[in-house]
Amino acid sequence: MSDTLAVGATGTSTTQAPLLKVDDLTVGFRTDAGTVKAVTDVSFEIRPGEVLAVVGESGSGKSVTALALMRLHPRNTDITGDVVFDGIDLLELTDAQMRSIRGRDIAMIFQDPMTALNPVFTVGEQIAEAIRIHNDVSKKAAWSRAVDLLQLVGVPEPKRRASQHPHEYSGGMRQRAMIAMAISNDPKLLIADEPTTALDVTVQAQVMEVLHDVQEATGSAMMLITHDLGLVAGSADRVQVMYASRLMETGDLDDIFYESANPYTRALLESIPDLEGVKDTLEPIPGNPPSLLNPPAGCAFRPRCFLAAAECAEQVPGLVTVEGHHASRCLRISEMPAPVEVRS
Amino acid sequence: MTVVDPGAPAADSKFDSGALAGLSADEPILQVRDLVMEFPIRAGVFRRQVGSVQAVTGVSLDLYRHETLGVVGESGCGKSTLGRSLLRLIEPTSGTVTFGTEDVTAASKKRLRELRNDLQMVFQDPYASLNPRLPIRDIVGEPMQIHGVPRKEARQRVGELLKRVGLLPEHGNRYPHEFSGGQRQRIGIARSLALRPKVIVLDEPVSALDVSIQAQVLNLLDEIQDEYQLSFIFIAHDLSVVRHTSDRVAVMYLGRLAELSDRHRLYDEPAHPYTQSLLSAVPVADPRRERARKRIILQGDVPSPANPPSGCRFHTRCPIAQDVCKHETPEFREIAAGHRVACHFALEPGETLLERTQQLGRKVDIAGD
Numbered sequence: 001m002s003d004t005l006a007v008g009a010t011g012t013s014t015t016q017a018p019l020l021k022v023d024d025l026t027v028g029f030r031t032d033a034g035t036v037k038a039v040t041d042v043s044f045e046i047r048p049g050e051v052l053a054v055v056g057e058s059g060s061g062k063s064v065t066a067l068a069l070m071r072l073h074p075r076n077t078d079i080t081g082d083v084v085f086d087g088i089d090l091l092e093l094t095d096a097q098m099r100s101i102r103g104r105d106i107a108m109i110f111q112d113p114m115t116a117l118n119p120v121f122t123v124g125e126q127i128a129e130a131i132r133i134h135n136d137v138s139k140k141a142a143w144s145r146a147v148d149l150l151q152l153v154g155v156p157e158p159k160r161r162a163s164q165h166p167h168e169y170s171g172g173m174r175q176r177a178m179i180a181m182a183i184s185n186d187p188k189l190l191i192a193d194e195p196t197t198a199l200d201v202t203v204q205a206q207v208m209e210v211l212h213d214v215q216e217a218t219g220s221a222m223m224l225i226t227h228d229l230g231l232v233a234g235s236a237d238r239v240q241v242m243y244a245s246r247l248m249e250t251g252d253l254d255d256i257f258y259e260s261a262n263p264y265t266r267a268l269l270e271s272i273p274d275l276e277g278v279k280d281t282l283e284p285i286p287g288n289p290p291s292l293l294n295p296p297a298g299c300a301f302r303p304r305c306f307l308a309a310a311e312c313a314e315q316v317p318g319l320v321t322v323e324g325h326h327a328s329r330c331l332r333i334s335e336m337p338a339p340v341e342v343r344s
Numbered sequence: 345m346t347v348v349d350p351g352a353p354a355a356d357s358k359f360d361s362g363a364l365a366g367l368s369a370d371e372p373i374l375q376v377r378d379l380v381m382e383f384p385i386r387a388g389v390f391r392r393q394v395g396s397v398q399a400v401t402g403v404s405l406d407l408y409r410h411e412t413l414g415v416v417g418e419s420g421c422g423k424s425t426l427g428r429s430l431l432r433l434i435e436p437t438s439g440t441v442t443f444g445t446e447d448v449t450a451a452s453k454k455r456l457r458e459l460r461n462d463l464q465m466v467f468q469d470p471y472a473s474l475n476p477r478l479p480i481r482d483i484v485g486e487p488m489q490i491h492g493v494p495r496k497e498a499r500q501r502v503g504e505l506l507k508r509v510g511l512l513p514e515h516g517n518r519y520p521h522e523f524s525g526g527q528r529q530r531i532g533i534a535r536s537l538a539l540r541p542k543v544i545v546l547d548e549p550v551s552a553l554d555v556s557i558q559a560q561v562l563n564l565l566d567e568i569q570d571e572y573q574l575s576f577i578f579i580a581h582d583l584s585v586v587r588h589t590s591d592r593v594a595v596m597y598l599g600r601l602a603e604l605s606d607r608h609r610l611y612d613e614p615a616h617p618y619t620q621s622l623l624s625a626v627p628v629a630d631p632r633r634e635r636a637r638k639r640i641i642l643q644g645d646v647p648s649p650a651n652p653p654s655g656c657r658f659h660t661r662c663p664i665a666q667d668v669c670k671h672e673t674p675e676f677r678e679i680a681a682g683h684r685v686a687c688h689f690a691l692e693p694g695e696t697l698l699e700r701t702q703q704l705g706r707k708v709d710i711a712g713d
Contacts, residue, residue: 057554170645200418201581202642205625209641209711227555230627234634253631271559273588275628277611282588284559288524304556 018045019188019221020069025081027061027068035078036292038064040245042081043319046189051215051222053236053253055229055268059289060242062225066191070108071098086188104134107182109211111194113174117166123150123177124162130184149180152217153210172203176210183214190215193225208235229272233257238325241265244290244300247319251326259339261328263307266336299331307332361458364444364542372406373575374430374543379403379439381422381429385650397650399425401599402439404676407543412569412576414590414607416583416622418646422599423579427545430577431463432456443543461491464541468548470528474520480506480531481516487538505534509564526557530564537568545577550585562589583626587611592682595619598649598657601676605683615679615690618658620697639711640697656688663701663708664689 027039039061046052056062067073069083071090083090085106090098110116118126127146131137137145143162150158153176166174175195182190192211196204212235215222226232232239233253240250241264249262260266270283287304290296296303298313305312309332317331330336364373381400384393400422407413415423429436432448441448443459451459467473474483481502488498503513509530520528529549536544549565550558562585569576580586586593587607594604595616603616614620624640642661647653653660659669668688676686680693691700701708 057556172645200646201583201625202418202621203645204627205639205641205711208627209709212711228627229555229629230634233629233631234627234637257629257631268556269629271556272629273559273562273582273584274630275584275587275611275623275626277587277608279588282559282562284563285556286560288526288557289554 020046021084023082028078030076050237053232056242061245104185106189107187109192153180190222249328255326261322363446374407375442382437414586414593417596421596461539462542464536509534613693615685641709
């Protein structure tokens with residue numbers, strides 16, 4: 001995993017045209033209490049073959065961003081902005097056109113495979129169905145491809161397992177089955193939303209390995225949504241950090257972990273305990289994330305920020321380029337203390 | 345951690361169960377011996393027992409004063425069951441739990457209630473463990489009411505406790521749904537402190553919380569441990585959190601203890617193949633380290649505790665298992681002072697599982713290869 005990533009982080013595709021280009025995406029939910037902005041002015045790109053990690057805590061808008069890209073959002077939703085995938089604006093498509101892209105060019109892996117898989121059909125049937133929706137092949141051919149896919153993702157005895165129902169699978173196996181289904185049409189983009197959060201750590205390692213192998217084999221790009229900074233460190237090429245519906249910082253993996261130019265990212269890294277036992281005390285982030293119904297004026301992180309000043313309340317800071325494609329949303333970047341090398 | 349002066353008077357003698365009387369400072373405050381917890385599997389019209397799930401099998405450990413003993417393992421390893429059976433929230437099938445000089449497992453119902461002054465628990469899910477229909481004041485005050493503290497005094501104590509865990513006394517009038525996850529966990533901690541306990545079993549106390557809030561609660565636990573001279577059993581699946589909070593760490597696999605040692609030794613020189621694989625699987629929030637790492641990937645899933653493997657329960661996934669592992673349950677033996685391991689072929693200090701596997705001429709799945 002790591003060897004190939006090292007290459008990816010420095011080498012691949014920085015000059016290639018983006019596969020996905022999102023501009024000023026804003027997603028609001030209409031509720032009785034007013035409109036909740038779950039995603040505000042989010043812009044980013046994903047290039048072919050790269051892994052973009054989207055990091056944030058619950059309610060930061062990372063999952064809603066993905067659902068909006070896939071147009072899987074609920075009805076009470078207002079979406080504005082542009083989502084251009086492979087030259088097509090997804091937000092302009094009819095539902096039927098979107099269905100032909102969803103599952104074929106863009107596929108999604110959800111956190112909880114038990115609710116994402118249909119309990120009354122066998123795993124093989126469900127994968128075959130995903131194939132037959134987008135391809136004109138016989139049932140038999142689709143089934144045999146389903147068995148091949150299960151083998152590819154490391155499900156033992158794939159022939160027998162294909163005729164089993166999801167409840168006969170363990171959590172890790174179900175997640176493999178979901179990955180098999182997601183890659184069944186060779187998607188150009190895989191969106192993985194907390195793909196291993198429900199799994200134990202030894203099984204998580206297996207599933208991440210499978211994800212990397214299939215990603216390498218198919219050459220697809222991946223948007224990895226997670227709250228786990230460890231997973232990010234081990235698998236992403238680029239990272240974007242979200243807080244209270246906005247992008248706070250975006251950059252290459254090492255920029256974010258070693259040269260972070262954003263107080264929230266910095267505070268997040270300081271607050272997690274490390275496996276090596278280097279940190280004696282944890283620096284928690286004080287307070288709680290803000291309510292999105294009634295966000296604070298100015299920078300949303302201001303009430304919890306160690307660097308906040310009066311100016312931070314006056315306006316929402318823009319995303320400012322630090323260097324290359326490393327950008328941070330903070331008015332006081334120049335005041336940031338030099339990064340402390342606590343790790344490694 | 346500092347040793348408590350045994351002569352120091354209990355902070356609040358009227359809550360004291362007296363079970364610690366005459367116990368010296370270096371004797372364990374809690375001793376668990378051969379604890380077994382089996383759940384029956386029933387089937388058919390008559391609900392006949394057709395088998396049993398062995399959630400905890402023969403666990404023995406000691407908890408010392410003012411120490412945090414971490415218990416880690418994957419889901420289904422029995423760590424939560426162990427925590428609950430220590431307080432007899434579920435009745436253990438066999439084995440003993442001794443608090444101070446008193447056998448908790450033999451205590452009458454009435455006596456058990458007194459002992460629970462001293463033995464408290466904080467649960468994982470702060471949404472499920474607080475009664476939604478009671479104001480916080482009553483939730484935190486309930487243990488005192490049950491144990492007969494005068495109302496006026498109890499009310500004052502509730503205010504102090506709320507303040508101590510970082511809330512405001514006026515929050516007492518509010519209901520659980522008005523609080524965030526982190527605040528609810530603070531309320532759960534305040535409730536557990538109400539009777540001035542000596543031991544608190546913390547079952548995944550920060551797992552449901554966002555990372556920025558986790559650190560707040562971990563630091564709070566650290567402070568109250570010092571202030572109230574508490575001993576903690578800290579049950580968690582997050583190995584980084586456990587290393588940070590615990591003095592000693594026990595690793596469980598399928599109901600049995602695999603390894604137990606002081607935290608640095610356990611993390612730096614793990615002797616059990618399972619401990620090594622577990623540590624190797626944890627992703628570290630440090631890209632350079634991640635790139636340099638060789639991660640051993642264990643095959644398969646954790647077997648069902650309803651039908652655990654014979655011999656060493658880890659042998660089905662162990663890359664260095666031999667024939668004897670299938671037949672003989674390894675003894676939980678001491679390989680160095682305070683370092684116990686249940687493995688026939690424990691790794692030497694500094695030896696990696698990868699090296700041993702290669703020595704045996706076996707293949708092992710390594711991430712990145």
